[in-house]
Amino acid sequence: MTGVRLSWPGRQPPDAPSLHTLTPLLTIPRQNTAVGPARLLAGQALAVLDRLLQEGRAGQIDLVYLDPPFGAGVAWPRRRDVQNATGQTTQDVVAYDDPADDLVDWLQHLDTVLDRVHRLLSPRGSVYVHLDFRRAHHARMLLDERFGPSNLRNEIVWAYGLGGSSKDRFGRKHDVIQFYAKDARHTWFQAPLQRATSQRMKGLAKRATDVWQTPHAGADAPILGAWPDTLVDLTLSNSDSQRTGYPTQKPLALLDRIVFASLPPGGIALDPMAGSGTLGVAAVRAGGQAILGDRSPVALDASRGRLVDAGSAVQLDNVDDTLAVQALPQPGARIVGDRAQLLALAMGAQDADALSAWGVADAEGQVLAWWDGGAQRTRTQVPQELPLRAGQPQTLVAIDTHGQMWQGELFK
Numbered sequence: 001m002t003g004v005r006l007s008w009p010g011r012q013p014p015d016a017p018s019l020h021t022l023t024p025l026l027t028i029p030r031q032n033t034a035v036g037p038a039r040l041l042a043g044q045a046l047a048v049l050d051r052l053l054q055e056g057r058a059g060q061i062d063l064v065y066l067d068p069p070f071g072a073g074v075a076w077p078r079r080r081d082v083q084n085a086t087g088q089t090t091q092d093v094v095a096y097d098d099p100a101d102d103l104v105d106w107l108q109h110l111d112t113v114l115d116r117v118h119r120l121l122s123p124r125g126s127v128y129v130h131l132d133f134r135r136a137h138h139a140r141m142l143l144d145e146r147f148g149p150s151n152l153r154n155e156i157v158w159a160y161g162l163g164g165s166s167k168d169r170f171g172r173k174h175d176v177i178q179f180y181a182k183d184a185r186h187t188w189f190q191a192p193l194q195r196a197t198s199q200r201m202k203g204l205a206k207r208a209t210d211v212w213q214t215p216h217a218g219a220d221a222p223i224l225g226a227w228p229d230t231l232v233d234l235t236l237s238n239s240d241s242q243r244t245g246y247p248t249q250k251p252l253a254l255l256d257r258i259v260f261a262s263l264p265p266g267g268i269a270l271d272p273m274a275g276s277g278t279l280g281v282a283a284v285r286a287g288g289q290a291i292l293g294d295r296s297p298v299a300l301d302a303s304r305g306r307l308v309d310a311g312s313a314v315q316l317d318n319v320d321d322t323l324a325v326q327a328l329p330q331p332g333a334r335i336v337g338d339r340a341q342l343l344a345l346a347m348g349a350q351d352a353d354a355l356s357a358w359g360v361a362d363a364e365g366q367v368l369a370w371w372d373g374g375a376q377r378t379r380t381q382v383p384q385e386l387p388l389r390a391g392q393p394q395t396l397v398a399i400d401t402h403g404q405m406w407q408g409e410l411f412k
Contacts, residue, residue, distance in 0.1 A: 004149075006141035008107050014115040017050040023318040025325065025405065026397060028304075028367045032311025036266075036284040040307070041293040042300055043319025045272040046109070048293030049116035051319050052270075061120040061291075062188065062267035064127040065258060065279040067250065068110060071134045073100030076247035078298045080401065081378040084353050088378075093402050095247055095298040096275075100134075107138060113272070114146045120270065124188040126153070126262040129178045130250070136176040147180045153187070154179040154210040158254065179262075188264045192257050212257070245377035246276035246302040255282035263288050277303025284312040295322055297403025301356050304399075305374025308357075328396060328408025338410065340382045343398055347406055352382040358398040360388055360410060368394065 020043070030037065041048045052061075078095040081088055117127055127147070129139050144152070156177040165171045181187035191207040242252055259282040263269050269283035274292035280303060283290040290312070292303050300316070300323065307314045318325075328346050338360065340352040347354055356379070359370035369386040373379040388394065388410075398406040 004141070005145055006107070006138065008104050010104065011111075012108065014112040017053045017116065017119075019054060020047050020051045020320050022051060023321065024315070024365055025318050025323070026314075026316040026361065026365045026367065028308055028314040028316075028370055028372075030311060030313035031308075034287070035311045036286070036288045036290065037313040038280050038284050038290040038292065038307045038315070040274075040300055040304055040314060040316045041272075041291065041319050042295070042297075042316070042323035043293055044295045044322065045113055045293060046116065047319045047322070048272045049113065049120065052120060052291070053116065058119050059122050060268060061117075061270045062122050062125045062288075063259065063263045063269040063283070064117050064121060064125070065130070065255065065269070065271045066113070066117070066127065066273060067130040067248075067271070067275060068113075068273055069096070069098040069106070070132050070248075071100050071103065071106065072098045074098050078245045078247060078302065079377070080245035082353050082401070083379060083381050084351065089353065091401055093298050095302075096296050103135075103138075106135065107142070110139060111142055111146075114142055118146050118182065121182040123183050123186045124264065125182045126187055126189070127180050127182075128156075128258055128262070129180075130158075130175060131178075132175045133172060136178070140178055143178055143180050147182070151181045151184050152178070153181055153184065153189070157211045159211065159213045177258075187262075188267075189261055192260055208257070212254070243377040244276050244302045244306065244375060246299065249276040250278045252278055252282060255279050256285075259283050259286050259288065274303050275299050277306050280312075281306050281310050284310055293319070297323055297405075299403075301374045301399060301401075301403040305357065305372050305376075308370075308372040309375040323403075323405055326404060326406045328398075328406055338386050338388055338396070340384045343396060346408070347398060347400060349400070352384070354400045355382050356399045356401045356403070358382075358396070359386060361395050361397050363393050363395065365395075367397075374399070 075097045076095050077092040079090060079092050081090050131139055156179055157174050158177060159174040193205040194208050255278045263283060263286060266288060268289045269279060270291045271279040272293040274294045277292055280290035280292045294300055304314055340355060340358060343358060344352045344354045356374045357372040360368045362368060371383050371386060394410045396408050396410040
């Protein structure tokens with residue numbers, strides 16, 4: 001395999017990492033001391049990776065999970081049920097576009113991403129690249145080039161229960177996850193265990209295989225012991241409590257297994273295409289540190305909500321002003337007090353249904369009081385008031401259901 005190289009028209013070597021500006025936006029304190037901290041970077045994947053290199057993070061990241069667009073030819077919406085005083089409404093907002101006809105651009109982008117990932121990984125680090133039948137084979141060749149075929153640890157088959165039926169072909173019921181080490185001689189790995197079912201080993205534990213099957217129950221189900229390997233049931237049923245409404249959301253148990261296997265205690269996990277943020281939730285729940293990046297405000301909203309819900313400290317930073325911050329009206333249209341209804345009106349909305357999260361922060365963006373409804377698909381009713389701290393300069397911060405961020409001075 002040495003010297004094998006994937007080629008496409010106009011292929012260019014990855015450019016050297018470029019410089020990117022960083023603006024801290026918001027810091028939400030930790031609510032659970034048992035979970036690790038998380039950092040959210042609003043920015044395109046390459047900009048996020050380059051910024052981490054710029055900060056001196058080369059050789060420091062222990063686990064990278066990549067779940068890039070699959071080339072499905074779909075503009076994926078986030079669907080969320082919003083609970084308000086008069087009942088429940090459903091909102092659809094485009095989360096990300098996944099075009100089917102940009103293979104050359106997709107290859108060039110992934111090639112450059114893998115170049116950065118290789119630089120960022122620690123000597124004990126690993127990368128997992130999650131794709132399906134459309135592009136997994138292309139990614140495999142790029143990974144062989146960048147990491148070397150001897151560093152392929154597993155080609156994992158994740159077989160699931162939802163979707164994929166067809167009248168003119170076999171049902172498409174699995175994804176492929178390529179697992180590579182930075183250096184197989186030093187990589188950190190602990191094999192997940194499952195209950196053996198053979199008569200010879202019945203009742204004993206055995207190491208999990210590289211086929212992870214998902215039949216029919218909630219995604220909160222533990223890893224079971226059926227052969228070849230029952231990881232969780234279904235991808236995520238529409239009624240599952242994990243559901244954020246974010247499209248292509250992966251089950252937490254899937255990322256729990258990857259984190260268990262390849263994130264050292266207290267290690268750093270990175271997902272620069274975070275989507276709904278499942279890797280981050282799994283990493284902080286295991287006591288590790290999570291760095292997540294995404295250019296979609298809708299993805300950032302879903303990720304932030306889940307991390308806050310997990311009790312993690314969340315730092316939101318802006319790379320290259322990707323996340324535009326809108327100013328709330330200034331004197332002449334002052335916001336009086338801290339009522340959600342008035343805040344929504346100042347944002348140009350008719351009622352508080354526009355709010356995904358809101359709170360009060362000091363001048364440095366440290367949150368003093370916060371309500372977050374961005375985690376689950378069914379959002380609870382927005383509280384009308386939040387506790388304030390007297391005698392401190394305070395800023396009103398709001399994030400709407402499109403992921404747009406708003407800031408303005410709070411007048412009492």
